[in-house]
Amino acid sequence: MPSNAPNSSGLQRLIAQLAPLLIVCAVVFALPVLLNNDFLLNKVARYLVLGILTISLGLSWGFGGILNLGQAMSFGLGSYAMAMALKLKTVPVHTGASGLPDFMVWNNVAHLPWFWEPFRSLSFAIAAGLIVPALVAAALGWFMFRGRVTGVYVSIITLATMVVINLVIIDQQSYTGGFNGITDLAQLEIFGVAFDAYGRATYYLVAGCVLLSLLVAFAFTKSKAGLIVQAIRDHESRVRYFGYDVALYQIFVFALSAAIAGLAGMLYTVVMEFASPTFLGVQLSLSVWFGAPSAAGKAWSGRSSAPCWWRACRARCRNPRPSSKPGRW
Amino acid sequence: MDQFIEQIVTGLSIGSILLLVALGLSIIYGSMGIINLAHGEFVMLGAYAAWVFHTYLGLGLLASLVPIFLVVAAFGWIIERYVLSLLNNRPLDTILATWGVGIMLQQAVRLSVGSELRYVQLPPALSDSMDVFGISVSSYRVFLFVVSIALFGATWLLMNRTPVGMKLRAIIQDRSVAASFGINAKRVYALTFAYGAGLAGLAGALVSPLKSVSPDMGTGYVVDAFMVVVLGGVQSLAGTVASAFILGELSGGIAFLQNDTVAKAIVLLAIVVLIRFRPEGLFTARVRA
Numbered sequence: 001m002p003s004n005a006p007n008s009s010g011l012q013r014l015i016a017q018l019a020p021l022l023i024v025c026a027v028v029f030a031l032p033v034l035l036n037n038d039f040l041l042n043k044v045a046r047y048l049v050l051g052i053l054t055i056s057l058g059l060s061w062g063f064g065g066i067l068n069l070g071q072a073m074s075f076g077l078g079s080y081a082m083a084m085a086l087k088l089k090t091v092p093v094h095t096g097a098s099g100l101p102d103f104m105v106w107n108n109v110a111h112l113p114w115f116w117e118p119f120r121s122l123s124f125a126i127a128a129g130l131i132v133p134a135l136v137a138a139a140l141g142w143f144m145f146r147g148r149v150t151g152v153y154v155s156i157i158t159l160a161t162m163v164v165i166n167l168v169i170i171d172q173q174s175y176t177g178g179f180n181g182i183t184d185l186a187q188l189e190i191f192g193v194a195f196d197a198y199g200r201a202t203y204y205l206v207a208g209c210v211l212l213s214l215l216v217a218f219a220f221t222k223s224k225a226g227l228i229v230q231a232i233r234d235h236e237s238r239v240r241y242f243g244y245d246v247a248l249y250q251i252f253v254f255a256l257s258a259a260i261a262g263l264a265g266m267l268y269t270v271v272m273e274f275a276s277p278t279f280l281g282v283q284l285s286l287s288v289w290f291g292a293p294s295a296a297g298k299a300w301s302g303r304s305s306a307p308c309w310w311r312a313c314r315a316r317c318r319n320p321r322p323s324s325k326p327g328r329w
Numbered sequence: 330m331d332q333f334i335e336q337i338v339t340g341l342s343i344g345s346i347l348l349l350v351a352l353g354l355s356i357i358y359g360s361m362g363i364i365n366l367a368h369g370e371f372v373m374l375g376a377y378a379a380w381v382f383h384t385y386l387g388l389g390l391l392a393s394l395v396p397i398f399l400v401v402a403a404f405g406w407i408i409e410r411y412v413l414s415l416l417n418n419r420p421l422d423t424i425l426a427t428w429g430v431g432i433m434l435q436q437a438v439r440l441s442v443g444s445e446l447r448y449v450q451l452p453p454a455l456s457d458s459m460d461v462f463g464i465s466v467s468s469y470r471v472f473l474f475v476v477s478i479a480l481f482g483a484t485w486l487l488m489n490r491t492p493v494g495m496k497l498r499a500i501i502q503d504r505s506v507a508a509s510f511g512i513n514a515k516r517v518y519a520l521t522f523a524y525g526a527g528l529a530g531l532a533g534a535l536v537s538p539l540k541s542v543s544p545d546m547g548t549g550y551v552v553d554a555f556m557v558v559v560l561g562g563v564q565s566l567a568g569t570v571a572s573a574f575i576l577g578e579l580s581g582g583i584a585f586l587q588n589d590t591v592a593k594a595i596v597l598l599a600i601v602v603l604i605r606f607r608p609e610g611l612f613t614a615r616v617r618a
Binding site for chain 1: 364366428432545548552555556559588590591593594597598600601604605606608
């Protein structure tokens with residue numbers, strides 16, 4: 001029985017690891033009280049969303065040791081899922097009862113394509129924003145890790161795959177809005193609460209998701225599977241000799257991290273009020289890595305400390321993205 | 330038939346540009362193992378240097394090639410000496426450091442020169458077209474092809490027939506043993522990186538008349554260059570050449586059948602599949618680690 005009961009020192013350590021994380025979340029939640037400026041609040045919400053993306057990268061890179069340069073792929077897929085649903089909500093307003101988004105009308109599309117149809121349901125879109133990135137990542141992970149691809153080759157494959165999806169989105173203008181992305185979106189509305197990008201509700205939604213993804217990531221790293229994933233990062237072949245299915249664990253952590261990135265992408269659409277191919281561009285994907293080293297670099301050395309999560313958030317907040325470029329959206 | 334030859338020539342032209350950009354990266358990544366994400370920015374610096382030399386000093390493109398090589402190589406030397414050599418044996422940190430350097434260079438150019446597009450004139454002597462296998466091709470593209478092959482030849486000679494190249498190969502095989510024979514690894518690395526950066530600068534200057542010059546032009550090139558180097562196989566210069574022309578022909582051909590975007594997507598997918606089954610690249614002989 002002593003092996004079952006958490007001994008007091010273990011519990012203390014858990015609390016000590018959770019405490020900084022919860023303190024930061026408390027600060028995040030308290031911020032709107034101090035900050036009476038909707039514009040700044042929207043900015044902070046945007047950085048928090050990128051913080052969630054960084055958390056997801058910290059999970060796959062810092063804990064899984066998967067050198068994923070294409071994290072923005074999952075982010076962008078989530079973002080488009082949300083944007084498609086919100087776009088369809090605006091249809092009666094913009095293009096009459098015929099029910100086509102404006103850019104499809106401009107591109108002479110006569111009927112709503114089949115893959116847009118289910119996005120009339122918001123709950124489907126939210127589920128898709130999590131599941132599609134996870135499935136894509138799982139498929140890609142299966143493809144890579146079953147072949148024991150490691151290190152820099154993983155990064156080249158993830159980067160190239162992301163660029164392919166980016167190119168396809170830009171190329172299929174009549175179905176995806178092409179280079180302009182999907183703009184003029186309706187407001188997200190869940191259970192009668194409208195989430196205005198510059199409102200408090202959106203900020204709390206984002207803050208809640210930060211807390212949620214931190215807790216999910218934290219719980220995962222404390223689980224047995226999380227432990228094995230860290231062991232794989234530190235010494236892959238040794239774990240394999242122990243009889244574990246290394247690829248399976250890698251695929252799982254890769255998919256989990258993609259789902260969290262998808263969540264971040266959906267929130268990003270809500271906060272930014274549009275979706276754009278730049279959301280899964282090389283620039284964004286690589287600049288997330290700026291936020292990650294403080295998190296992942298620490299975990300990389302084998303010491304997985306909880307503070308690295310919030311450090312990831314903070315580092316991300318301190319490093320806003322490079323200024324926008326001409327033709328960015 | 331004419332159309333077929335035209336496609337081949339277009340592919341060769343795309344391939345020679347790819348080779349120009351990838352050659353420097355092949356040296357830096359293949360021999361030093363540094364994933365240099367600032368490579369695209371070196372290309373961008375070279376293009377801007379061509380523009381500056383032309384606009385402010387009135388130098389033609391051909392006359393400014395050597396100074397451009399030296400300027401960008403000096404940049405590379407400084408970055409190796411004061412950033413990368415301090416991060417020895419930490420490949421992940423060098424990825425981030427070079428990406429950071431790249432962003433700084435981009436923003437520095439944006440702040441000093443401005444973010445509007447710049448244009449570099451074709452050298453007047455090469456602005457006409459000439460006959461190749463019965464079809465008319467821009468002389469400048471032929472010139473690019475010749476230059477890319479010549480630069481490859483020079484690099485091959487440098488690596489395989491000079492004392493510096495021999496030292497570099499010794500260091501690649503075993504750094505500590507090479508050092509114990511009195512080879513100054515730090516200096517050789519700095520020179521190698523500078524040479525790779527200089528090649529990237531040359532590439533930027535040479536493609537600048539064909540494309541518009543902007544601060545973020547490098548991002549596309551660095552991805553392309555990595556695909557070429559990885560496809561060709563690390564530590565294989567000849568592989569880099571072959572893969573550059575294979576990719577050039579592939580993208581030229583598919584672009585003719587479909588369009589540029591689809592071509593790029595399909596080529597990238599092909600590379601992804603290839604890496605999965607042959608991560609060491611197409612043309613690598615097994616070398617001792």
